[in-house]
Amino acid sequence: MKKLPVNCPSCESALVASQLSCSECETVISGSYSLPVLLQLSKEDQDFIFEFILTSGSLKKMAAKMEKSYPTVRNKLDDILEKINQLKTN
Amino acid sequence: MKTLLFKPFEKYSEQKLLIAGVIATLIGALVAYVLNCRFVGVFQMIFDDTAIVQSLIDNIIIMCCLTIFLFIVAKFIYKKTRLIDIVVTTLVAYIPFYILPIFNINNTLKIAHDNILMHSQPELVNQIPMISLIILIVFGLFTLLILAWVIALLYNGFKTAANAKGVKAIIIFAIAIILADVASRYLIFHLN
Numbered sequence: 092m093k094k095l096p097v098n099c100p101s102c103e104s105a106l107v108a109s110q111l112s113c114s115e116c117e118t119v120i121s122g123s124y125s126l127p128v129l130l131q132l133s134k135e136d137q138d139f140i141f142e143f144i145l146t147s148g149s150l151k152k153m154a155a156k157m158e159k160s161y162p163t164v165r166n167k168l169d170d171i172l173e174k175i176n177q178l179k180t181n
Numbered sequence: 182m183k184t185l186l187f188k189p190f191e192k193y194s195e196q197k198l199l200i201a202g203v204i205a206t207l208i209g210a211l212v213a214y215v216l217n218c219r220f221v222g223v224f225q226m227i228f229d230d231t232a233i234v235q236s237l238i239d240n241i242i243i244m245c246c247l248t249i250f251l252f253i254v255a256k257f258i259y260k261k262t263r264l265i266d267i268v269v270t271t272l273v274a275y276i277p278f279y280i281l282p283i284f285n286i287n288n289t290l291k292i293a294h295d296n297i298l299m300h301s302q303p304e305l306v307n308q309i310p311m312i313s314l315i316i317l318i319v320f321g322l323f324t325l326l327i328l329a330w331v332i333a334l335l336y337n338g339f340k341t342a343a344n345a346k347g348v349k350a351i352i353i354f355a356i357a358i359i360l361a362d363v364a365s366r367y368l369i370f371h372l373n
Contacts (some may be wrong), residue, residue, distance in 0.1 A: 154194070162266050163191045166344040169261075 097131045105131065105181070128178045134167050143168065187333055189273060190341040195265045199217065200274025206244065209279030210237040217291065218282035222366035223247060223358065226281055228291040239369055240275075246365040247271040247335075250357040255343035258350055262343045270338025277330045284320050293317050306316075 099106055107126040129137065146152040154164045184192050213219060213230040214236040219229045223243055231239075248264075248271045255262040284290050293313035339345060341353050 117196055158192065160194055160198075160341065162263070162341045162344075165261065166341065169344055 094134060095126075095130060097126060128175055132171065132174060133179050138176065139167060143144060184317035186330075187336075188337045190266070190270060194270050195263075198269035198273050199265070202269055202276070204225075205276045205279060206240050206272055207237070209276070210240045212279055213240075213282045216282040216285045217288060218285055220278065221369045222232070225362075225366060226278070228285060228288070228294065236292045238372070239260075242368050242372070243361075243365045244268075244271050244275070246361040246368065247275075247358065250361040251335075251339055252355045254357045255339060255345070257352065259343040266338070266342035267368070270335060270342055274331055274334035274338055276310040281324060281327060284323070289316060290320060293320075310344050 097106055098104065108122075108124065108126060110119060110121050111124070112119045129140065132140070142153055142156065143150075146156065150164050150168065151161060152159045157164060192309060203204055211233065213226075214231060214233045217230050219226055219231050219236060220226050220239050220243055223246065248267050251271065252262070252264055252267045255267055255316040293310075297308050300306060318326065335345040335358060336351070336354055340350070345349070346356070
């Protein structure tokens, strides 16, 4: 799966979606759409959130699944929350 | 292997670490008693004939002091810090220190130490037995390595428990372990 670029490789500003297209009828929509906050996170952070939802939000289950200790998983979640808050304020 | 030796707190559950820490503390107290050593502060070991109960009490005082001071500063840094994570940090981080009494098999260190003290006057310095000097130098260097290992373990456990980052956390951690050392020496000295 291709990695979605979220920052400009030239100036590192946040990228926006300027074109969307239908793969069936080839309709193209142009505009300027900001990427959702979750999509602006790294692939690793997105995977973590995905796993978090799959385990019904249980950090203990996640820790067992990831073979990490509970505080390590909790710290990771807190770091992601901090990133999300930063992205929301930007 | 690196994780097991330096960052076990990132990988292993608190139950596993607690069991390992409690067993190691009991064995450590027993080994120190059998080999005539005592831990009389977080960072101090002396040669002394003592009862097994006293050896165990010494270790419990050290663990309590470390846990209390680290928990207070951890809560200050990060409100979600759990007591159990700090308890396992102190129990597990102290394990390398239990290797040190092994150097005193047959009172080797005590004899070397006494030999040097006996020749401590300026006119007797030349008569210090070379073997005693070598034993104490090797032990001193090994102790420094163990000390670095213990501090690395303590800091890694603290960092994981308190989600600590940056220079401020390192300074607060250093103050906490120094205070724990002072408090444990005071308590062990005054409770005997």
